[in-house]
Amino acid sequence: MGGLVGRIERVSPREDLVEEPELTAKGYRLGDPAHGGVKHHSKHAVYVKTLDEAADLIERGFSLWMVAKGKRASLISPQSLRIVRGTPG
DSSP: OOOOOOOOEEEEETTTOOOOOOTTTTTTEEEOOOGGGGGGGGGGGEEEEEHHHHHHHHHHTTEEEEEEEESSEEEEEEGGEEEEOOOOO
16 A cells, blocks of 8 residues: 555544554554454454554454553554555655
8 A cells, every 4th residue: 555554543532542553562463353243352362563564454354452551452443543654765
């Protein structure tokens, strides 16, 4: 889709919160749409190392766990996410 991913943001963030993709020791955590209503369960989590990999999965329908300081992570649907790309250099 052109350019490296600079950030992934929530289209309508919770009021007064800055939400970012949750980065765990395993990488960015996503929910696999193949698991429907239980995609939020940890056993169904998919982890990737880069925002570019996360963006590729979001474009295929995966949801992304987002977190804000002092708040628990929330699983956000791909329709509620915006992928911001930039061109290198």
